[in-house]
Amino acid sequence: MNTRNTLLKTLAARLGVRIGVGVGVGAAAGAGLAAWGVSQLTDFRLHQYTLPLLEPGTLRGAPEFRILHVSDLHMIPGQEQKTAWVSALDSLHPDLVINTGDNLSDEHAVPDVLAALGPLLARPGMFIFGTNDYWAPKLSNPLTYLTGAKRKPSYVDLPWRDMRAAFIERGWRDATHKRLEFQVGPVRLAAAGVDDPHHDLDDYSTIAGPPNADADLSLALLHAPYPRVLDRFAADGYQLALAGHTHGGQICLPGGRALTTNSGIEPARAAGLHKHGDMNLHVSNGLGTSKFAPIRLWCPPSATLLKITERS
Known part of the structure; x- marks a missing residue:
């Protein structure tokens, strides 16, 4: 304290x-x-968007396919309100949960992450990690975030392997540098993901190429929404990319106007649903912050429910 x-x-x-x-x-x-x-x-918020991406008849009479996107938990022990709010997202009955990384902000926080995600881990899910899953945060001036400068990681290891093992044990799929194909309900999914582009951990060559044309929905996962990676996903024909990392700008102007994204995309796309070429892009503004920068201005934390419907 x-x-x-x-x-x-x-x-x-x-x-x-x-x-x-x-x-x-x-x-x-x-x-x-x-x-x-x-x-x-x-001051947690839930955002909701509807995207008509599926061919008519795909849902076999169901109104929608519900994807819950969570990102940037940055958990530290003792965050009871965050734990309770995230756990309650299970009441939305998502068909698929996607976690785009930066779950940790403390070496002892893996149990807190698992408690927060708790019931959601029993649902179909995919994940990729950010550098703040791998390495502990370090003390720095929180306003340097506004400069857009890339800060050197601490390279102090966090217990991400234990967290990854727990996710996989509960049934979530690791999409890091993998092409995944599986079915959830009536929807056939093709997905691919890369490791965190923010510190050049990505290797798109491991997943390059169009998604399976027989899939009903194709998803691209990355932690930091860097255009050089988004361009590759869009060129390969993915329908929807999901990312985090930006914190929506974290320290914004009134109205949530971001000053920086710390990722290469423009501030107008720091959070929310946008287009990247012909591909849809959803950027989560995240559910937490580094424990060394515990502040948000005009940028409350959030999760997002994406309702994927059939095209008319």
């Missing part, structure tokens, strides 16, 4: 200085803004 309080005081002081210089308000106003930003960490 003392460490968290120190971090918040430091962040408030930094925000107070920056805001005081930029718009003429004092350190007290900056501290108040920082406090509000901290309060947004548990």
